[in-house]
Amino acid sequence: MLQGSSGTQEAKEWANAGDLKSEFISIVNGGISSSGLISTRSAYKEAPVEGIGLLGLPMSNDDAAALQSVLVEERAGASRESEFPSLMFPDHHTRSSTEFFFQNKAWIDFLAHVSRGLCVQLGIDYEATPPHLGPKSIALGTLGSWSAIANRKHHAPPRSLLLARVLLVLPSSFTGGALKITYDDYTDTYALDANASDVVALAWRPEATAMAEPIVTGVCLTLCCDLILPDAPEASRQRLLPPLQLDVVARLRNLFHMWGACRRSKVPSKLVCGLQGNYSITTVKKAALKGPDLRLVALVDVVAQEYGLRTGLAVLNTTKLDLGPMIHPLSVDPEAVDLHDAPSPPYARGSESNSETDSDSDVNSFPRKLKEYLKELEKPSLPQISQLVGLDGTPIQDALDCTGHTEAVPRQLERALTSSYPWKGFDASSWQRQLVLVIWPRWAEYDRVHGQQAVSEACTQLQSSTSERPTEAEENLLDVIFGRASSSHSAEVVAAVCPATIAWGRPDLWVRAMTACDAQRSVETLDVENVRHAIERFGFTDVKSSVESVVQREPSDVTVFRFLHGLERWMATQAQSQNCQLPASFDNWVQVQRSKRYQTVKSRLDTLVNRPDEANPVMVSLIVHAAIEGGNTDLIFLETRQPSASPL
Known part of the structure; x- marks a missing residue:
């Protein structure tokens, strides 16, 4: 399909208005399956x-x-x-x-x-x-x-x-x-x-x-x-x-147009929509659907293809437990249950009680004990959706994570995904397998293929980059990294993304990479050589924000003073090799950062002097080493410091 002409202005206004998931829910509830x-x-x-x-x-x-x-x-x-x-x-x-x-x-x-x-x-x-x-x-x-x-x-x-x-x-x-x-x-x-x-x-x-x-x-x-x-x-x-409901279809087009054009930010990487009918999981494909489910999936797929989005079907496995009036029905993931590790329920621990000495209060406290038992067994992990396939039944991914609060439609599916108790202390009353429609934009395709390893795989591919500027494929890899990276990926991101952004001459991407994996949390994660290469390529001004952030967040005073001293000496060497003066702005910046860290050391020293009973050898050693590394031993040894005297 070429480009439809209706709805452009509405899409722009909606993009400024708010939540993508809420808009999709509104469209589904607005009768899209009967349109x-x-x-x-x-x-x-x-x-x-x-x-x-x-x-x-x-x-x-x-x-x-x-x-x-x-x-x-x-x-x-x-x-x-x-x-x-x-x-x-x-x-x-x-x-x-x-x-x-x-x-x-x-x-x-x-x-x-x-x-x-x-x-x-x-x-x-x-x-x-x-x-x-x-x-x-x-x-x-x-x-x-x-x-x-x-x-x-x-x-x-x-x-x-x-x-x-x-x-x-x-x-x-x-x-x-x-x-x-x-x-x-x-x-x-x-x-x-x-x-x-x-x-x-x-x-x-x-x-x-x-x-x-x-x-x-x-x-x-x-x-x-x-x-x-x-x-x-x-x-x-x-x-x-x-009757035609062109307004509902136009809203769906506007939604998919905006979603497909987004780079990763606050929008979800997929939507998971529960279907109404009961279907066999042995044949998961569009041809097996019926009635409103078939019309919904077919219409969504047609509009999704117009804007480069993909659609698929998956299976949500849940077990419904009915524990009586004291506990509400729960949805659990049967695959996440360990039959052997679950402790015995409170009423099954016969060896720990004596029927002759049990009182009525023990019986009355059973609901409370049962709730405590369930809370003990509860785990924060969400159940996985399995067997993601294309609408023609072609396998795409074995398992699929789903963030219920931002990706699940409708609300009942969200509750099923966020009220999970993976245990088997009681017999399940029924098993349920529900088909769900999965929709994702082109920029999230990498996630569907590589799953939890998407960030690591993207970093591996970027390490072999030889381009002078980022290609479209490399921009998609950056989208994966910027959208999915966490602090656990900092070493991979610094090793793969930073050299590529330096080669491309893109300080903005370098800063985004540092922020995405939280590499600015310490000098070790930011990596001194990485900082030096970035300064050589971009200049100090473009990387100043990241360097200043690591100076402020690094927990070790000694490490900060060593980092500032090494950076100052390296910058002076660089200036000398280029027969130029070290910029006064850099020298002033170093002095300001060093002074701020001195104040941190002084506050710790004041605490030590005023409350000597809380002092220990490790604390004293850290303060002394910080003063030495900072080159200001007068801070400690030449000032008269006595604890304040209390009146008799």
Whole structure:
């Protein structure tokens, strides 16, 4: 799909307003599963392209010439009434469906498969009464062809209901061409060309208008079809063809547009949406879904593809426990339970009690003891979602972490993920396996593939970077690191990301890397050589904030004084080698930082003098070493310091 024209301003305003998850919940609750698209485009790789009649697919130039010789030529401006408002090309060629047939019978089943998929995306209830997708004509367009599919009178069979108009672009070699769908102030434009072996299905509701743009090279072979429900009672038309909810679909587009354009910051890397139906976990794919779940997944997938987002299905395994009125029902992860490590429940510890000496108060305290027992067993880890697959069932990831408060939709799923008690002190009353829809933007794809090792893997790949500026792939790796790195990754980030950012001449990325892994928490994690290389490349001003942060946060006074002394001496050597003076601003900065640390040492010394009973050899040693490293022993030994005397 090319770019839709509606909703740009709303997306910008929403991005400034607030929470992505809340907006998605609002869209789901707003009836998105009972809505549908005004138009849609799908590509099918499984089409039986061995032949239609005597025509082989993909179509060759010889086949195109042979087909053209048997089709009826229609010139621009022709006003011939047609059973279908077909593609009208200048000098194009066409034949009615009564004049060709399908030699390959697999095409009948394929058209039924296409019909089902289009109904789901358009919000049409396929399960109630399957409609019929019937070809009306075949058309061949050549260089410079265009089409105008206007709202011409449609000759549908009596009592039949026209659900959609469909254009099947058959496997043929051409470039260019597009279909523009308009309805009120809504506009979408779809590309016609695709893989030469694919069948592209374009469908739009009958109340919309379609205009086609010309192809540039080659020949375009199309089937013009109607999606019709034969003998449809008048009373069922509203039910089978639901009213359009373009505002809900537009909000979903705006949401995905903003989410896909975000670099990692405060937005979640995925959304996990619970489905309503009960399904077998042996066949996890879109084809197994039904009803509102199928329509929700299909519509979300279509819109997600427009903006580069991916969708998949996964399994949430939970066990429901009913412990009576004293404890509320809990959701637990059966895979996280250890059957052997759980201590015995309070009433099972018979060896620790005597029935003759137990009092009524012990019995009455049982609910409290049970709650304490559960609290003892509770662990903070969240259950994992397993078996993430693509909508076609292709495996993606064995397990998936989910932060319920920011990623789970709806609220019931959030509670299931955040009220986890992984234990088996009692027999579970029932097992539950629920399918969930998982949505993630392109920048989070790395997380889905590498899981918990995403940051480490990204650092490993960046270590081999030889580019002069970050490539798109390397920017995606940085997104992974900046969004997922923690203090435990500081060594990897400093070793991999910092050399790359220095080579690129990007001090802003260097500072972001230091902040992402909290390398500024100590001199050791920031790494002295890393600081020196950054100063050589960027200058001291660009890295000053990170260096100043580590001076303030380093817990050891001795380490800070040594770091400042070494940095001062190295900077002086660098200036001397370049026959220039050490900047006065740097010298002043060092003196200020050293003075601030002196004040810290003095406050500790004051505490030692005023409260000598709290002193110990380690404390005294640290203060003395700090004074020596700071080059200011007068601070301690030449000042008269006596504890304050208390009056008798």
